Amino acid sequence: MTASADQDNAVLDRIIGERRSHRKFAAGIPSNEMIESIIHAGLHAPYAAAAIGSGTDYFRRFFVIRKDSKAMQALIPLVFGEAVAMADALERETARNAGLREQAAGFLERLAMIRGMGMVPGVGTAPVYLVVAEKKGFPPVEAQSLFACMENMWLKATALGLGFQVVSITAQMAENTAFCHILGIEPGKWALMGCAIGHPAGTLSPSIRPSEKEVTAWLE
Numbered sequence: 001m002t003a004s005a006d007q008d009n010a011v012l013d014r015i016i017g018e019r020r021s022h023r024k025f026a027a028g029i030p031s032n033e034m035i036e037s038i039i040h041a042g043l044h045a046p047y048a049a050a051a052i053g054s055g056t057d058y059f060r061r062f063f064v065i066r067k068d069s070k071a072m073q074a075l076i077p078l079v080f081g082e083a084v085a086m087a088d089a090l091e092r093e094t095a096r097n098a099g100l101r102e103q104a105a106g107f108l109e110r111l112a113m114i115r116g117m118g119m120v121p122g123v124g125t126a127p128v129y130l131v132v133a134e135k136k137g138f139p140p141v142e143a144q145s146l147f148a149c150m151e152n153m154w155l156k157a158t159a160l161g162l163g164f165q166v167v168s169i170t171a172q173m174a175e176n177t178a179f180c181h182i183l184g185i186e187p188g189k190w191a192l193m194g195c196a197i198g199h200p201a202g203t204l205s206p207s208i209r210p211s212e213k214e215v216t217a218w219l220e
């Protein structure tokens with residue numbers, strides 16, 4: 001490996017190790033250039049070209065919603081409403097299904113915490129809520145594409161020293177007419193994923209994982 005490839009490799013390893021979920025943000029707003037460079041990274045993530053075919057629409061679109069904007073004020077109750085509806089539906093279902101109740105216990109707890117807070121973490125709690133829309137296709141692999149985009153943006157935010165939090169309930173908003181109307185997209189045609197971005201309020205340790213040896217089988 002050349003010295004420069006060695007350096008690139010070391011930088012990439014460091015950024016991968018430092019990528020963490022930040023859930024507390026400082027008040028300062030990241031610059032538009034920083035947000036645009038994160039979007040650039042997301043746009044360069046792979047997408048399922050064969051699944052969406054050729055069309056006139058873009059395969060992926062980005063929506064930047066700043067804290068205290070009119071759009072944010074409108075979106076906060078819509079996302080919270082979806083979380084409450086999801087919690088209610090899941091509670092009804094788990095009341096009839098003990099296996100599911102056990103399996104969903106952690107998620108139910110998280111939904112109860114959100115209900116108690118009166119808002120969804122990441123939507124109004126960070127300087128920027130960034131929503132990504134991925135065109136739906138066949139086979140339906142847009143969720144996977146969206147997460148490739150998320151990961152690129154996450155690594156870029158880490159390289160910029162910014163905090164990043166996935167807001168996965170955004171996926172449930174894809175059929176929500178009012179939410180899609182604010183974004184200016186047709187409900188049902190796009191899959192959604194979101195994240196919160198801002199300067200982190202504190203530092204986190206690099207990510208801790210088992211060693212690759214513990215989780216890898218080399219098959220003969």
Ligand SMILES: Cc1cc2nc3c(=O)[nH]c(=O)nc-3n(C[C@H](O)[C@H](O)[C@H](O)COP(=O)(O)O)c2cc1C
Pocket residue numbers: 019020021022023121165166167168169207208
């Ligand atoms: C598909 C997916 C959905 C996630 N959804 C959320 C979320 O809605 N809110 C959140 O705070 N973190 C979310 N996370 C972040 C995980 O909780 C986090 O990656 C995991 O706890 C490991 O911590 P780390 O990211 O700091 O390494 C999500 C991660 C993935 C991969």
